[in-house]
Amino acid sequence: MVEAATGPVADPARGARPIDRIGLAMRASHLLALLLLAGCLVFALVAWRTGDVFYLRLATEALIFAGLALSVDILLGYTGLLSLGQALYFGLGAYMSAVLLRSGWSFAGVMAAVLLGATVVSFLGGLIVSRVRGVYFALITFGMAQVAAKAVYNTRELGASDGLIGVPIVKIALGFTTVSSDSPIGFFLFVLGFMVLLYLALSYLLDTPFGRILIAIRSNERRVPFLGYQPQRARLCAYVAAGIVAALSGALYPMLRGFVSPELMSFTTSGNAVITVVTGGAGTLVGALYGSVILTALRSVIGSWTSHHLIVIGLIFMAVVIFFPRGLIGVIRARLESWLVRRRTR
């Protein structure tokens, strides 16, 4: 065991700590996130100057669904679990928010209640789904979301198939200012800030030993117990974290649109989130944000040309999966990452 010098990249002078590739990859994500943030601010400025409402509202919706995509990415990109029912938690947050706002709750109260509700529900759901993997995980998450959607669809108190309308405008007190949910620019900036916080919180979590265990589970779950960890428990924690992120994002939806419908819990919503993550780049976090913005833009642009926009989006998705299996942002991030590695080793 003394042949270190024969290794092709052996460099006794290097001496420095080995490169933390996962940490560097995350830094590459941060650079891209910064770029997206700058883009959003420029967009906000232009929209504000031109007095636009439609595109600001659309962009706000894109950011809200980016939160749902972030939640899918924790499971799919980091832990290697394909959830086909993440809309369950998005819808849970949206309905809780709508019901509580209609009863006159404040923004902070609503968000706290959604946080608590999502924690409890995703913990209970997690007890079931963390026992299984692979296709069984996908099917059970799908099934749970379908059951929840059907239950909501048939509950008259929740508006049944019509959903709940007439969610009042909410004032969000931020200390230095108050944002009203009916102000296009104000609410857009608020949601942008909220997503930045979610992104930062998740990137922090994934850089802890806990987050690295999730990555280890994705890479080779069978080895994990022999390192002293319980994959099942880690999967449960990941599922709860993902549920909370989805629900908090969903809670913003009725503030934007003033209504909720069972559609928010449907498979279309869950499936769109998966498509968003895969298009943007699974396991990058930032890919989920870009993916949501890109797909919402495409849907809007192509939708204004043809009513068959889903066919076009389907074709684009297929092309991405075939030609950029790491996703559009995944490809760029990989380039950025190797540039960061080169800069470190030079």
Add this chain to the structure above:
Amino acid sequence: MTPPILEVSGLGIAFGGLRAVDDLSFRAERNAVTTIIGPNGAGKSTVFNLISGALSPRAGKVTFDGRDCTGAPPHRMRTLGLGRSFQITSLFPDLTVFENLRLASEVLEPRSRWLLPVSRSPIALARADALLSRFALTGRADELAGALSHGEQRRLEVAMAIAAEPKLLLLDEPTQGMSHGDTEETAELIRSLAADLSVLLIEHDIGLVMTISDHVVVMHQGRKLAEGAPAAVRADPAVQAAYFGHA
């Protein structure tokens, strides 16, 4: 006198009708190298799976470090001080060599650091660094584990097994597929490991077994055929017939 690090008594498991391990009893003494040998299919790796918690025995008892650990799950055995390597290399192929070692060392950190950034896990980082140099992998630290050569992967496999400073190390054919030179280096390494921990080894290379073992257990068709000092086992006619004999 302190009890042996591992005592197995009457251990048994069956897969369908096949008694993979049948009424097996042996002990592994502290700071010694105990080796299990036997023809392919004798049940050696199954014994490792029963001890490390990958499988639960149908019969018998596993006493580890004076504690009854029969059927304890793998993460619990790891916490109690058991490390194991795998016959078929089991790494995290899309993570770097360093990250593989850091993950394996992370249990040395107090739980309170689990929700801090990994850069604030000084014990695990230092341990991973030390393992890199001990196993001559420093130059490969930034490579993905899946990109290493077979010999390097086997070394990393052993390094990960000892990362969390186990009391007993189970090594399942560490020299599998290694060149002669690498095998000798591995033998030296195992001897040096036995200075501060106990080793239970499965090995096919009889030359290696004879030079590094303190105690040899011979298995044949799930049962114990013989055990004793290497020379005595080698001289046993029953062992010769079942194992060394008629190739």
